[in-house]
Amino acid sequence: MTDPHNVTAAMPAVKRSVPARLSRRGRAKATHWRIVKAAYTLFCARGYAGTTMAQIAEAAGVAVQTVYFAFHTKSTLLSRAYDFAVMGEDEPLSPDKQPWFGAMTAEQDVEKALRHLVTGVGEITRRVTPLYLVARVAADGDPDAARVMAFHERWAADGYRQMLELLRAKAGLRPGLSLERATDLLLLFVGADVYHVLVRGDGWSHEEWTDWAVSTAAEQIFGRYRGEPGFPIRGGRFSPASRRRDHDATQAGHRHKG
Numbered sequence: 001m002t003d004p005h006n007v008t009a010a011m012p013a014v015k016r017s018v019p020a021r022l023s024r025r026g027r028a029k030a031t032h033w034r035i036v037k038a039a040y041t042l043f044c045a046r047g048y049a050g051t052t053m054a055q056i057a058e059a060a061g062v063a064v065q066t067v068y069f070a071f072h073t074k075s076t077l078l079s080r081a082y083d084f085a086v087m088g089e090d091e092p093l094s095p096d097k098q099p100w101f102g103a104m105t106a107e108q109d110v111e112k113a114l115r116h117l118v119t120g121v122g123e124i125t126r127r128v129t130p131l132y133l134v135a136r137v138a139a140d141g142d143p144d145a146a147r148v149m150a151f152h153e154r155w156a157a158d159g160y161r162q163m164l165e166l167l168r169a170k171a172g173l174r175p176g177l178s179l180e181r182a183t184d185l186l187l188l189f190v191g192a193d194v195y196h197v198l199v200r201g202d203g204w205s206h207e208e209w210t211d212w213a214v215s216t217a218a219e220q221i222f223g224r225y226r227g228e229p230g231f232p233i234r235g236g237r238f239s240p241a242s243r244r245r246d247h248d249a250t251q252a253g254h255r256h257k258g
Helices: 024-046 053-060 064-071 074-087 099-106 110-139 143-168 179-190 192-201 206-222 240-257
Strands: none
Touching: 024 053, 024 064, 024 074, 024 110, 053 064, 053 074, 064 074, 074 110, 074 143, 099 110, 099 143, 110 143, 110 179, 110 192, 110 206, 143 179, 179 192, 179 206, 192 206
16 A cells, blocks of 8 residues: 555644634534545555545544545545545645646746646645555446546546646647647646656656656647757756656656556
């Protein structure tokens, strides 16, 4: 299973107390998210099948009946854990309401807009990846988990397609590349499979992955090739180490397709 220390390194512990100044609705919302965060943390650490509703209730500091009343099934909690990973914790917001999305939309230069996109989505991918790996295993034998995973993958694809619609208004797609194929490429470059292989498996830093994803998307989706004015080169992209990282990334893509 995923190391829980890695999963929650950037997240504070599940808070059991709810400030008294909150309204009744506010306390209910805080309890809801506390249960969801507990589920996310336990799913990532123990796996979907290895986590029970009673364990989630204990971690969240509530009665197990409260968990069942609020969510009914474990698969519903899995879906809400996906929402938690995508929207964040301090102030849960859908991606199109997050600051990086507004910066991407406002930026007229497509390469700079891509960096806003990858930087923002990268934080989501960092949180989603351990849950995605658990859900993928669960989906093989649990139809409810499979439906949850399929729903969130469709939701992600729709979101990336909409972002590409915004970006191609700033600069056209690479000649011959359809919007659907561009969406497939973006899902691969910034998705959990490649992130897991490169960052968790091959030891890339999150920042190295970000630079690679920006430059690769600029080249493969928008036809912005290295050496051209305005190409988003950062961190010594032509160094031997960078060429090695690009080679590793290509191999990761092949392993994903296989």
